[in-house]
Amino acid sequence: MLDFPTICFFVNLLVIQALVLPLYYAIRVSKWQQALLAITGMVSLGVITPRLLVFYVPFWLFVALLHRVTCWCRGTRIARVVFVLSLVALLVPLVAWKLLPVHFVNLFNLLTHHFLWTYCRPLGVIDSIKDYLLPLGLSFATFRALDLLIQTYVDAIPRQTISRILAYGFFAPVQIVGPLVEFRELGDSGNAARRFRLDEFVSGAGLVFIGLTKVYVLAFPLRSSREIFTYADVNPTLTVWLHLILFTWYFYLNFAGFTDIAVGAARLFGYRVQGNFNRPYFRSNIQLFWANWHMSLTRWAQRNVFVPVGGYRKRTQTRAIFATMMTIALWHDISIPLALFGLIHATALYANRLWQDHPAAKRKAPSRFNTIAAACATQLFVTLTFPLLALPMEAIPMFYGRLIGLEYAG
């Protein structure tokens, strides 16, 4: 198995949390709580396979080092150069993985395992019976690290201790899926230790329960709809459409379910991280869709791409929209289908922006019927672009051909 089932990660985490939480709330010293958070995250990754720690511990130590260097250089002439080099250095593993997946995954597994086998044989033995894996959570880790560094560079985050950065990097609930949390979401209470609060605990447990319900009860029955991407050419057009629509719901419910579990698990630790979805399929235009779909990624891109590129200035707005959407798309994978996905959504957002500025759009509030029709149209548009997330380039023409009824022989 190359990909680790996300639900297994969360079951592991909840069991670890059940053991750790009494100690966590008993400590009442912020820095020890931070250390325990970091250890919990490391254990959560390490039980999947110790190989992951060989990669992530140096990775986050490197981030801590870059954070310190950025702090030191702040206000000096080399600050900009150091900052750009730091960003490039952090992006190297992610870009290498997306561009050369086979080579990177092989190298990732073999080198990390070889290190353990050579320098820590007991862990090497344990690691050797674990599966070959993708670098789990690398996309999330890279973007969280970039965010930390950018916020440090613009002086929004003061100098932090290594243990706080490790606690952020290894914050278990959001390690492999879930909201792309900001450093400030975990560090806004300064040095105050987290106290146990029953209402927070119940709310967190409730969210975990709701997340599990979404994943197991609502999304799971729809999962076979994914197979339409494999068998579209041998199924009637109507079936292809039906399964594509079911897939969009599967995709949303599954992801939203895991997000709820992550948010709930974070709340069990006393942290209120923001949600990731807010009924995105019921939004009446594409801008509102993106404001409510994978909201943490959208916020990240808005903060670190849209604003710096000039999204709030009329002259540079178009450029900012395209840059933002391409970042969001290519974060998933650096490929032609994802580039197309980004371009199509950026164009739609641009068109929506033009329409919003048009006098006709401002004349009167839309009727209820128009709002529902607009929500349906938005959902249809999104549904039609989702195959780009799931198919390689060579299969895309065939799939869209089937949607309009074209036949493919043999």
Next chain:
Amino acid sequence: MLDKLNHRLKSLFTQSGVGVACTWVSVLRIAVWVGVFMVIGQHWLSQKLTATTTTRADRFFDMQLPFGDPMVFRSGPAASGDMRLAWISGSDAQVLPLDKGDFDLLPLRVRRAMPPEQRRIDILGYVLESQRITESLHCVRNALANDADFVVLSIHPYWSFDVRTPLVRNYMVASAIASNWSYPRTLLPLLFVSEPRDWVRAIFTPSFLALQIQPEFNELLTGQLDQVFAINRTKGRLARKLHEHRLVYYPSRHAYTYWILSGVYERYTKYLPAWMISYASHRDAAKMTNAPYNELMLNSIITALTHSNAAAFLYITPLSDTELAKPGISELVARRAKYLEDRVKSLDINHRIDVLGEFPDTWRDELKFLINRDGQEDYAHLADREHVGDATGQLPNFMAHRILKKLADVRKRHAN
């Protein structure tokens, strides 16, 4: 009361800003879903969970559920024959047919090779698609729990010994924990290789049938929904295109556990980066050592057999000439065969356990191995072939003789 609880939960979730509120309707919806699934599952379970004689052969009981999950087996059948034989093996006990029909099984051929008066044998079949040492242990424990009089266990010369391949299914660790509660020496290493979820599963599954058969249940659910949202799974052009695309990723998926270790998957070399081929070619099979974890599992198997009254026949899966001709392989097999034989001979109950490390060449030469699509002889799988006929040759006679002889020895010793 529920209203109060709902109100409390609603206020909590509304504060959270996530947009989720717990209402009467949502509670009812969850209850209905759970009810529906339990009714379907219970109905289905009652039909599936007891082993019944299969269409494959009379008194052959397939102990696996349709999904082939070795974590949970059917409950054993009521005794109907003179003896209960458990046959535990991987796909090497499947004999592929000439046509595209269903494969035959080595245990059935062995029973057919026995004298007619001695064929009243119930066979508990544990022929897994892939078998590793952890699975073997689980099967042995299950077979013994089902009162097997005789256990035949095939041990793979690679997968049963190599450190990187002690199990093929992740969730087997949970089963291994569950079946080793009273064996601390086996349980301790499992502590290190397991994940917390494995312990949860090991603790709860014995009491909850629905959890035990979860993979089966998933299959059932998917099957039922397929009937509603019918999807045709005939492989068309799109599927072939995607298959080609996935092949590029296939070697990276298997490099660790299969390709690098044995060279079995050499047909995928064109998809592998050059550096990796070079790395793999420097792996010397002759230098491979047994893994402590696998040895421990093997010892647990032998200990389990020792503590039972069952007789057993353990053999190392015979490999093809093509495979044995590869550098270091025959030495590797010889070394592992000797290890196994020495391990059993060191026990004072070796009168009950027959062990065969390497099949005599006279018997092995008659085996007809599957010819793969690249024209090469497969390393371990058997297939009946046109012109040359029966793939198993005299092997069933040989094995039937060994089994009956061992059984006679044991019975004679018991009588004395």
